Amino acid sequence: MANSHALNVHQARLDLGGRPILQGIDVELGPGQVLALLGASGCGKTTLLRAIAGLQPLDSGRIDVAGRDVTRLPTAQRGIGVVFQHYALFPNLSVGENIAFGLQARGDAAPAQQARVRELLDLVGLGELAARRPGELSGGQRQRVALARALAPEPALLLLDEPFSALDESFRVPLRRAFRRLQRGLDQSCVLVTHDRDEAFELADQVAVMFDGRIAQCCPPAELWQRPASWRVAEFLGAFNRLEARSAPGAWRRDRGGWIAPLAALQVDDGQAAREDWQLSATVASLHPGRLGVAVELTLTDGQALTLNLPPDARLPEPGCPMALRLPATALQWLPD
Numbered sequence: 278m279a280n281s282h283a284l285n286v287h288q289a290r291l292d293l294g295g296r297p298i299l300q301g302i303d304v305e306l307g308p309g310q311v312l313a314l315l316g317a318s319g320c321g322k323t324t325l326l327r328a329i330a331g332l333q334p335l336d337s338g339r340i341d342v343a344g345r346d347v348t349r350l351p352t353a354q355r356g357i358g359v360v361f362q363h364y365a366l367f368p369n370l371s372v373g374e375n376i377a378f379g380l381q382a383r384g385d386a387a388p389a390q391q392a393r394v395r396e397l398l399d400l401v402g403l404g405e406l407a408a409r410r411p412g413e414l415s416g417g418q419r420q421r422v423a424l425a426r427a428l429a430p431e432p433a434l435l436l437l438d439e440p441f442s443a444l445d446e447s448f449r450v451p452l453r454r455a456f457r458r459l460q461r462g463l464d465q466s467c468v469l470v471t472h473d474r475d476e477a478f479e480l481a482d483q484v485a486v487m488f489d490g491r492i493a494q495c496c497p498p499a500e501l502w503q504r505p506a507s508w509r510v511a512e513f514l515g516a517f518n519r520l521e522a523r524s525a526p527g528a529w530r531r532d533r534g535g536w537i538a539p540l541a542a543l544q545v546d547d548g549q550a551a552r553e554d555w556q557l558s559a560t561v562a563s564l565h566p567g568r569l570g571v572a573v574e575l576t577l578t579d580g581q582a583l584t585l586n587l588p589p590d591a592r593l594p595e596p597g598c599p600m601a602l603r604l605p606a607t608a609l610q611w612l613p614d
């Protein structure tokens with residue numbers, strides 16, 4: 278039933294400059310849920326968000342917001358709030374006046390506006406700053422004002438375009454966690470555009486991975502990790518090793534496709550391998566220290582590349598060294614080409 282969904286996009290298509298930018302897009306979002314549109318630059322995430330917002334008309338297909346067909350309605354009549362990456366606050370208005378803007382525009386009485394502004398300021402933790410101008414706030418505070426302004430008229434659907442990407446990581450992570458608490462507290466349905474996998478996985482109930490104007494897979498984050506629908510999705514998630522099906526050992530060998538296993542499943546062979554485990558011989562190609570450990574790039578005897586993640590305190594191998602590895606059979610999943 279369309280009525281039970283905060284958002285329903287059916288077979289959306291949109292061309293720009295004679296090129297299809299969105300094709301065959303279907304989306305269903307339950308009330309109070311967050312959908313993240315995740316994909317590399319140019320895959321059509323922002324265009325889809327703009328189409329839902331009514332800023333870009335569809336060539337065909339239909340968009341329902343809270344059970345109402347809004348396909349041909351202007352933005353202001355769609356029951357949505359929008360927060361863009363570069364939160365366009367009005368610089369000459371105070372924080373309170375910025376938040377009240379949408380309430381004033383729709384003709385709410387002054388006392389109701391004030392009460393709602395006060396409630397929103399408390400919700401986003403800016404109760405003391407109502408009289409300040411945007412120029413007197415930090416980036417994180419400005420983004421919270423932008424959120425409060427979008428939430429003020431209680432939109433059926435909140436659209437967020439890379440809302441945290443302009444912020445430094447030390448602000449971004451706490452702010453997105455605060456946002457998730459707020460969103461859950463308000464039961465606010467949201468669509469979020471992001472190219473940041475961590476952001477999508479932390480904030481969303483459903484993640485739609487997009488390539489070339491199409492949704493390749495849309496499911497809860499945990500399912501995306503466990504069952505990426507294709508090698509392209511797995512590669513985009515960046516957390517899997519792939520092995521050619523043809524060069525797999527014994528019974529695992531197939532004529533086509535590939536085996537994938539989470540990066541975390543590949544281990545140094547310490548002589549404890551179970552009988553079904555894959556045992557592999559590789560040479561260390563290079564080492565890449567990171568925040569959470571060291572990525573060791575390996576080359577198998579047949580030339581295939583693998584990545585082994587070692588903890589920061591592990592004894593590190595030298596480039597050029599041989600290495601014995603094992604992969605538990607239970608971690609492996611076969612994907613067609």
Ligand SMILES: Nc1ncnc2c1ncn2[C@@H]1O[C@H](COP(=O)(O)OP(=O)(O)OP(=O)(O)O)[C@@H](O)[C@H]1O
Pocket residue numbers: 293294298316317318319320321322323324325472
């Ligand atoms: N007005 C336009 N005319 C023609 N092509 C356009 C127009 N706007 C966007 N495009 C193209 O549509 C495609 C999708 O753009 P879009 O901005 O939706 O991608 P995106 O996934 O949001 O990328 P990014 O993460 O870089 O913002 C791109 O190839 C872009 O060049």
